[in-house]
Amino acid sequence: MADILQTLILGLALGGVFALMGSGLSLVFGVMRIVNLAHPVMIIAGAYVAYWGFKLYGIDPLVMLPVAIVILAVIGILLYKLVFEREARSAKYSEMTVLLTFAVAMIVEGALGGLFTNTQRVTSPAYATDAIFIGDVFIPTGQLYAGILSLVIIAGLALFLKYSRFGYAIRATTQNREAAELLGVNVSMVALVSFAIGIGLAGAAGSLVSFVFSFFPAKHWEWIAVLMSLVVLGGMGSLLGTVVASFLLSVIAAFVGTYIGATWSTMTFFLALFLILLVRPQGLFGEKPELA
Amino acid sequence: MSELLHVSNVTAGYGDGPAILDGAELTVEPGKVHCIIGPNGAGKSTLLKAICGMLKVRKGDVLYRGESLKGLRPDQVLRKGICFVPQERALFPKMTVRENMRMGGFSLPDTSNLEKRIDEIEERFPILKERRDQHAGTMSGGQQQTLAMARTMILKPDIVMLDEPSLGLAPKIVQEMFDIMRMMAAEGITILLVEQNALMGLKNSDWGVVLDLGKTLFSGPAKDVLQDPRIQDLYLGGSKAA
Ligand SMILES: Nc1ncnc2c1ncn2[C@@H]1O[C@H](COP(=O)(O)OP(=O)(O)O)[C@@H](O)[C@H]1O
Ligand SMILES: [Mg+2]
Numbered sequence: 343m344a345d346i347l348q349t350l351i352l353g354l355a356l357g358g359v360f361a362l363m364g365s366g367l368s369l370v371f372g373v374m375r376i377v378n379l380a381h382p383v384m385i386i387a388g389a390y391v392a393y394w395g396f397k398l399y400g401i402d403p404l405v406m407l408p409v410a411i412v413i414l415a416v417i418g419i420l421l422y423k424l425v426f427e428r429e430a431r432s433a434k435y436s437e438m439t440v441l442l443t444f445a446v447a448m449i450v451e452g453a454l455g456g457l458f459t460n461t462q463r464v465t466s467p468a469y470a471t472d473a474i475f476i477g478d479v480f481i482p483t484g485q486l487y488a489g490i491l492s493l494v495i496i497a498g499l500a501l502f503l504k505y506s507r508f509g510y511a512i513r514a515t516t517q518n519r520e521a522a523e524l525l526g527v528n529v530s531m532v533a534l535v536s537f538a539i540g541i542g543l544a545g546a547a548g549s550l551v552s553f554v555f556s557f558f559p560a561k562h563w564e565w566i567a568v569l570m571s572l573v574v575l576g577g578m579g580s581l582l583g584t585v586v587a588s589f590l591l592s593v594i595a596a597f598v599g600t601y602i603g604a605t606w607s608t609m610t611f612f613l614a615l616f617l618i619l620l621v622r623p624q625g626l627f628g629e630k631p632e633l634a
Numbered sequence: 635m636s637e638l639l640h641v642s643n644v645t646a647g648y649g650d651g652p653a654i655l656d657g658a659e660l661t662v663e664p665g666k667v668h669c670i671i672g673p674n675g676a677g678k679s680t681l682l683k684a685i686c687g688m689l690k691v692r693k694g695d696v697l698y699r700g701e702s703l704k705g706l707r708p709d710q711v712l713r714k715g716i717c718f719v720p721q722e723r724a725l726f727p728k729m730t731v732r733e734n735m736r737m738g739g740f741s742l743p744d745t746s747n748l749e750k751r752i753d754e755i756e757e758r759f760p761i762l763k764e765r766r767d768q769h770a771g772t773m774s775g776g777q778q779q780t781l782a783m784a785r786t787m788i789l790k791p792d793i794v795m796l797d798e799p800s801l802g803l804a805p806k807i808v809q810e811m812f813d814i815m816r817m818m819a820a821e822g823i824t825i826l827l828v829e830q831n832a833l834m835g836l837k838n839s840d841w842g843v844v845l846d847l848g849k850t851l852f853s854g855p856a857k858d859v860l861q862d863p864r865i866q867d868l869y870l871g872g873s874k875a876a
Contacts, residue, residue, distance in 0.1 A: 518727070524688075
């Protein structure tokens with residue numbers, strides 16, 4: 343019994359972090375119809391920001407988090423201006439961006455490897471190796487902080503989308519781009535800002551991930567499939583769906599890890615991605631794909 | 635004769651594709667209901683898209699109050715007072731009815747009166763008030779069309795262009811949509827209606843325009859167009875129809 347509860351808690355704690363990792367990807371897909379394969383490598387870049395802040399200056403990764411958001415958001419703006427702005431007007435846009443984002447992922451990985459080597463890193467503030475005990479079960483403090491903070495950031499994003507004027511513009515563009523434009527929304531501006539927010543969220547996720555998992559530049563390949571399974575199960579572009587899917591898959595992966603074997607834990611995500619695409623390609627909260 | 639909008643000899647098409655409109659002519663008078671009819675594929679929707687700035691006008695001109703609309707983006711045309719309700723109704727399916735209404739006021743420079751304005755419109759369309767917190771995508775076709783039309787009134791537009799408001803609706807609901815349109819016209823909104831259902835469209839309009847193969851063939855008072863033998867044969871299914 344204690345085992346089951348323990349596994350559940352570990353799954354839930356990571357679920358929050360996965361949700362934040364996936365939310366930027368989901369937002370960018372919703373607005374721009376880009377499957378940003380470079381999203382996970384941006385998370386790695388965010389992790390390096392937190393890592394070096396701690397290593398060089400002893401700054402807590404939670405304090406580095408807003409710094410990582412800003413740095414990555416600026417990178418997002420540059421990337422959008424350099425790579426995606428022209429593409430956004432092209433009809434073959436979706437197919438093109440798969441290749442483009444793949445190329446960006448490779449380039450950023452190469453740059454990070456060149457700068458910081460391929461050594462495994464992990465940020466190690468005191469709480470990262472601490473744990474809170476409640477009776478028989480324990481919660482790693484680092485995972486707890488990361489999970490809670492992830493949910494706080496996602497809640498902030500949800501409130502922004504729901505109530506702010508710009509949030510209305512983002513949702514409108516996601517749901518019906520042409521209609522948004524007809525009603526006076528500047529959809530290119532919405533795309534730019536959403537992309538910046540999405541990459542900024544990768545920076546936030548990276549700071550938290552930096553003390554939860556060990557990382558190195560090429561680690562993002564593993565995360566692509568994990569994040570894809572989250573946003574596909576959630577329904578591409580649905581933030582709520584991404585969050586629900588993250589908790590669901592993270593808990594399942596925790597149980598698989600405990601009862602079947604740690605190596606099978608990651609397989610959960612790959613298998614889930616495969617099954618979802620076969621059985622319910624629109625995911626939990628997505629629209630049925632149009633066949634027209 | 636005073637004219638609000640004048641489309642003269644317009645050529646337009648999609649992307650680098652062939653000209654879909656070639657020789658489209660249209661005169662819109664203030665306060666009236668104008669109905670463009672023509673067979674499927676005639677270019678009716680294309681004409682509305684060219685007016686509202688979604689498509690580039692390649693040749694000819696679109697004059698609004700004597701000023702050219704050529705080269706303006708859809709949001710700029712909107713801000714001049716011309717609203718377009720496309721065939722697909724331009725709703726946000728996962729926003730609530732109320733949120734859809736707010737989006738209707740997105741282009742307003744000052745939104746301090748927006749909520750009050752939406753309240754006023756909800757009073758006149760009880761179904762929208764009743765469904766205000768429901769996702770627009772879960773409503774019936776008639777309710778969605780009602781929302782799309784009512785939403786334009788937030789901006790107090792001069793002209794509302796409606797592309798096939800009757801599309802996919804049961805006959806009884808179709809008449810309701812035309813009643814809403816007439817009510818908008820009674821408030822001084824000039825209507826530019828596109829209808830595949832020529833008989834219904836013309837019966838609810840003041841002025842009729844016949845478009846085929848991207849060219850204006852004929853226009854006149856709606857009841858004259860209804861009676862015209864050429865139109866009777868072509869689009870109204872023979873002389874029995876009227
Ligand atoms: N998005 C588009 N891209 C290319 N061609 C189009 C597009 N939409 C319509 N057309 C073509 O333009 C012509 C006129 O279409 P449309 O204006 O929709 O006709 P109507 O509204 O009168 O039925 C048709 O031949 C159609 O195939
Ligand atoms: Mg049409």
